[in-house]
Amino acid sequence: MKKSVEILGLPIISITEGRELGMSKTLLxxxxxxxxxxxxxxxxxxYRGVKLIPYTDVIAIGDDAVTITNSENILKLDDAGDYEALLDDNIRVIGTKxxxxxxSIQGKISELFIGDDGTIEKCEVTAPDGTTSEVTNDQISIFGKQVTVIDPTGEKKNELTPAAAHAEKMAASPAAAPAAPAAPAAKPEPQKAPEAPKAEEKPAPAPAPAAKPEPPKAAPAPAAPAAKPEPPKAAPAPQKPAAPAAPKVDPKQAAADKATEERHRRFLLGKKATRTIKMDNGIVIVEAGQDITEEVLQKAKLANKFIELSMNVQ
Structure with missing residues (x-):
């Protein structure tokens, strides 16, 4: 399974001719x-027109190239009648709501995960607060030009069912509630405490001198040693094992991602933006028709608009 960003910007190689036939630009x-x-x-x-490779003719998509059998697999617009309607629809999915x-708007589609046969296995959704989640193929009802509709059934699997289970527990708790009132019955016992005054046999105060045990009150001093447990506060140190979370990053994967980003960057440099790209706060990253420069790429990356930029260049 590949992310779209791992496919776009890769050179197209003919393995029988040993030729580089171009670079992957968009997904149809x-x-x-x-x-x-x-x-x-x-x-x-x-500039002579659209050219495309049917996904069924792709042999493999590697870290560094997309391989096909030969240049005859590439179709020109005149020969792509079966794909003309899809070209007219121009549905990108990424960037749609x-x-x-x-x-209920969940966010925007920020990435696609594509299987070996071309099926969109799942989509990554970025919420307004920047958090991401994934929606699987069976949870998607419609891929539209501006909107991707999520099937409520998928929501029930992820959210509603747990809520329903919680509701059932809450429904069961009322039965236990009657027992709770029994506990308050124990509260009258404190009222029996007033009966203690009946024991106000003030002769008892004589035993009060038993305050001599007050010296034992010095025992609170030993409470000070209890402060020694403060060192155990070092227990947070065990949290340091969280550091091993860093090793979860596969160096090879990180290097591959970096290489992919670099290829993508080289591909975008010098291109022109086909439409104005803005940050979420309205600040313009690049105007339509403006050249893509290092500064533009940096702004797009910081604003999480790199993919949107890459899908709108020529």
Whole structure:
């Protein structure tokens, strides 16, 4: 399974001709079937029209290239009649709003995870607060041009069922509630305390001199040693084992991600933005028609708009 960002910007290699035929530019989405139908290519003759590779003709997608059998697998627009409707629809999925059928916006689709056969296995959703979650293929009802609709059934699996279980527990608790009143009955016992005054046999105060045990009150001093347990506060140190969480990052994966980002960066440099890209606070990252520079790429990365930028260049 590959992320879209791991596919875009890779060179297209013919393994029988030993040629580099261009670079993967965009994913052509078959929204009806929830699949990637083809990969569009940018080459030296890009100005002559769209070229694409049917996903079924892709041999493999590696860390450094997309391999196909030969250049004959590449279709020009005149030969891509089966894909013309999809090109007209131009559904990208990434950047669309993720919304439930009940009208609750979950965030925006920020990434696609694609299986070996081109199926969109799941989508990453970035909420307004920056947190991310994943929605699987069977939880997606519609891939639209501006909106991706999530099937409520999926929500029930993730949220409603646990709530229902909690509700059932709450429903069971009322039965126990009657027992609770029995506890308050014990409260009258404190009222028996007033009966203690009956024992106000003030002769008893004589035993009060038993205050001599007060010296034992010095025992509170030993309480000071209790302060010694403060060293155990060092217990937070055991939290340091959380540091091992860092090793969870696979160095090879990190290097591959960095290499992919670098390829993507080289691909974008010098291109022109096809539309104005803005930060969430409205600050313009790049105007439509403006060249993509290092400064633009840096701003886009900091604003989490790198993918949106990459999908709107020429």
């Amino acid at each position: 989405i078959d929204a009806k079937n929830g699949k990637v139908a083809a990969i569009t290519i940018e080459d030296e003759d890009w 993720a919304i439930t059928k009940t009208g």
